Amino acid sequence: MGIERDGETGSVAIGHKQYIDGLLRDYGMEDCKPNATPLEVGYQNLCVLEDCPRANQKQYQSLMGTLLYLAMTTRPDIVHCVAKLAQKCSDPHKEHEVAAKRVLRYLRGTSSLKLHFDRTGVPVYCFVDADWAGDCSDRKSFSGWAFFLAGAAFSWESKKQSIIALSSTEAEYVALSTAAKEAAYVLKLISEMGFETAPTLMIYSDNQSAQCLAKNASFHARSKHIDIKCSN
Incomplete structure (x- = not known):
């Protein structure tokens, strides 16, 4: 599943750093500039004009599936933006693709984040x-x-x-x-x-x-x- 586990006496931490690094390499974004947030504040560009260029549907769906896996396992900080963007898997546009790549830039700067469980x-x-x-x-x-x-x-x-x-x-x-x-x-x-x-x-x-x-x-x-x- 790609989940990394670190543990000491009475505590455990789980994350996906290597998985995220591999994802960034797959999309050629391993050296991209990180973003501080996964989605723009007040992002509303789920509705686009008819003349807006369409994105590659298979590539977009593949990226959404990967991000959804991360959001459901160890990255609750991206679950809302990924849930929003996944709504457009049937008809993705460039606006949605740009927003999805912003999530990747956010992960670039936060790949080391883990869920730390302790007593x-x-x-x-x-x-x-x-x-x-x-x-x-x-x-x-x-x-x-x-x-x-x-x-x-x-x-x-x-x-x-x-x-x-x-x-x-x-x-x-x-x-x-x-x-x-x-x-x-x-x-x-x-x-x-x-x-x-x-x-x-x-x-x-x-x-x-x-x-x-x-x-x-x-x-x-x-x-x-x-x-x-x-x-x-």
Whole structure:
């Protein structure tokens, strides 16, 4: 699988440095200038003009498959941008190819990053977020969450929501509900592995309106549409 493992007493670190170096060589980018971020801030170029040149579909799909493997195994820092770019595998344009190569430039400067797991004594916790109407083609939002244990992330996801959120509160609330379902699975899995766990775990969100909505089970005029859409 190409995963590198370093370990000391009571700790372990996993990464993909050699795999990333080989990927950069395959695309002739082993000496490229690194980028500080995997995707431009506020990147919205998922919709392109009809006259925009198309990229080679097979090459783009191959690159996306490689990046998705990295994103799902040891590189949660690229999972959101790769999830966005993978949406265009059926019809990639030069705009998307340029963005994908920016991810490679980011990996060029961060190839040595690893997930470090150590004994911290801190129970499982989760961060969750959403970008409201992040896809300009259909105005659907992306949900993202990451679960942490032993000082590093061990479960993460970035996925387009199935509904069109009419507000940032709704987008964040849907993301919270997705993270809550994963939390139930994580707690059960850890328990079945023989580890003691708390009955609940902390889920952190930066949207106060969504937090209030999650705490108050009653739906009012401004939020009942969420219940209707999510129940169907």
